Amino acid sequence: MFRNFTHPETGWLFGLGPTQLAIVIAASFPIWISLSNQRWAAVGIFTLIWGLVVVLTVVPLGGRSSTGWMIAAAAFAIASLSGWSVFTSRAERGRLRDLDDLDMPGVLAPIEIVEGPPAGVEQRRMAVIKNTAARTWAITARIQHFGTAMADESELARYASALTDLVDVAAQGEMVEEIHLMVRATPDDCAERELWLRNHITDTAPDTAAATNIELLRWGQAGTRTESFLTIVVPEARLAREAKHLGGHLAGRMNTLITVATEIGTVLTGAMGATDVAWLTSPELAAVVRTGFAPGDRAGLIHAHHQHQLDNTVVTDVPWALAGPTHTTSAVRHYTHDAWHTITTTLKLPEKGTTMGALGSVLVPSQAMERRSVTVVFPIERQSSADRKASQAEFTTSLGQELRDRLGVRTGIKDRRNKDKIDQVETQLALGATLTHPYVVCSTTVPQSAPINEFGRRLDAAIRQAGFAPQRLDMSQDCAFVTANIPLGISLSRKGLL
Template identity: 90%
Template sequence: MPATTFRNFTHPTSGWLFGLGPAQLAIVIIASFPIWISLSNQRWAAVGIFTVVWGVVVVLTVVPLGGRSSTGWMIAAAAYAIASLAKWSVFSSRAERGLLHSLGDLDMPGVLAPIDILEGPPVGLDQRRMAVIKNTAARTWAITASIQHGGTAMSDEPELARFASALTELVDVAARGEMVEEIHLMVRATPDDCAERELWLREHITDTAPKTSVATNIELLRWGQAATRTETFLTLVIPETRLAREAKHLGGQLAGRMNTLTTIATEVDTVLTGAIGATDVAWLTSPELAAAVRTGFAPADRVSLIHATARHKKDQTVVTDVPWALAGPTHTTTAVRHYTHDAWHTITATLKLPEKGTTMGALGAVLFPSQAMERRSITVVFPIEKQSTADRKASQAEFTTSLGQGLRDRLGVRTGIKDRRNKDKIDQVETQLALGATLTHPYVVCSTTVPQTAPINEFGRRLDAAIRQAGFAPQRLDMSQDCAFVTANIPLGISLTRKGLL
């Protein structure tokens, strides 16, 4: 097996008995009480009826369908229906309703509503102020960096192995200080809009050139989009409980939190520019982050921002920044299987990791847009467990596996290859944790964004096909498309696994 192939992943949670959690065990046990009462009274007809009812309850509680149990689907469907009837799934900005008063106030839909953006202290020779993302609902803080990297498309086997090792080092460095809770690695790929090239042509073609030649070159440039432009963002999420404890030693209150976040950014910066091989790492300022959020909702707005920056060099009155009040969408609607935002709509899916494992760079095939109007995005989230929590989960998984194996041995049931392989995985996880490794259960969210004039269901089918061709199984995030879109496209540290967001 090549060094760039990873297949030793385990499930993030394991049940107490036969893979069942405490709530599921309680439901199954309580639902069986009528059977035992009927048996004690020798009412055999009632025993048969209650057995059938118990079987239905077990199926609804235990059997997963598309990532959720039947009970989970019913709860999600009821919540979605209530949100739709109450118009909670429809967002209209203050600017659309004529209620905009301050350009500095954030106006975001759904899970982004509790977000607040603060500016850190000036750092470095250029005195950049890093934007700090405060989420009051999830009680987290986050910082985002823009990364320039050559990618893995042209890398050979040794270089891929080095990237894989560097990614592990990044997670270990983030976990070493027990501050970072999650790492979000986001890549957005769009067909090149050629905005910079068009500006260069307009500035460097001489006045003596025929006007028809200039117009023809620019028109051919717009129609000849063959390249794909990518944007890469890295977001670190730190919970308030950990940050407040450390901030006491670095100034206390808000200043201490800002100093702590700056220290964390410096530590991670060293790994990004070193082992990972990033050519440039820039922790985004508030205007830069606002532009990244705006182009996340409306990919075509990047051209106007590039042109405004070019005109600003000649005319200082031209505005180049995106106000936070206008960085979000004007109008959004959440459907069951897609998300509509302004003149665009998006389908988001997650991946099921294959048992045979996955190789470094396998997700690159998912990023290629199928048409010039399409944008593809991928976000890999690395939730980092505390060492004590990781040891407890590993011990629980070992206990559950040993208990299940003991019951199978007593009943004379043959141990399958999959069970033995899971046992080997758990043993290897315990060994690595004993050696000081970090426990993380990464997940991937992929999305496709197209204009509303394009058939979104067709592009969703193409996204699923690209995921399968890369060696994964897609799973559409039904009734969670709004939060899934934010996780896949907006670098503000929103997670699908953190409680209290949905």
């Protein structure tokens, strides 16, 4: 359960930031000039204009101010008219040359994959994700966990405490900037079961029995297969500083990331209850990215791995040049990629908090063709930045309280509760706790033959039933899809993405 939830950005005065304050104050200058000249008609006109400017600047609509909506709409229109919002892969255009070169749309275009040195007993070469645009490095692990569906209250409390420990451990070395926890839930394609039936039905069995069993298996998809991933994002500035002590240059960065992965893996297999943590290699990560864009390709990959055991000439790996989509289109309220389209929504976290496992119902697909994904991102503040933000929030709250007392305005319960939360946050920071402002992104993916708006409505209904308020990420569906479904460390909290 999370408590003491506060907004990541606190305004300087009455919740207004410096830019908003400057606009509001500058817009009031004509009023004062007209008052000094005693031009009362102009005072009335400029007052109406000032009120309109305040509404457009201050009042939020769907998570953005009116000005923000106009800027976003203009940028989206320009991108649509110029064709920037449409992606066509090199393979579709017949220009594919090197299978190792990544060919990704949008925010994934600057991504590079670097293979780390062999590590561990199995000498696995961990795939390192380098984002040249954001100047970050990331690593991704596949997690095996029993989940929270059958856990009691004491076990859920232990998981919540372990999640706090995970964030604290990641923040101790001041290396990790973000932690992404992603769960993708897809109706089971029964690929493994079908292979088992084909291999274990005896030759003496009638051919109709084998065909009937396999056909019934395909029509009886009642289960849901879940995949859990954890991605750690480290900025280049912090990584380069630490890499000087562990070999320097690329080798030092790889050694530092391996050290961070070992620390995080220990927490995951401990109190978090993960039964296995496997840091993905480059071929494994490419397959995960491919199934993120095209959920239906998983069965083909499973059959290829089975055929490889019989014939080693069968190719099982997905080349990075083909791991992405061949064609994508970003609409206002959904994202189209190959033969699929996706709607992505964020959640408004409740002030009263929530319990561990509350998002479990959101992951349940409504039909066999649908995939649901939930990603929880924990941006970690550095201790100095956290102390500064806590002091700013305390100053703003105290100033507002003093103004209300001078004006004789009654202090409401909500204001008093917010003051108590800020005091508790300051106390916890003084004791060495970590400041993080998590956010959640959920998505639904269906084939293009399905009505995407209907499945988006079902996703919103599932979010409301779980006790949260949904908010569609309009005009940002491409970046939101990547954050919710592709474990490559792309974040919405980084400036310039939303």
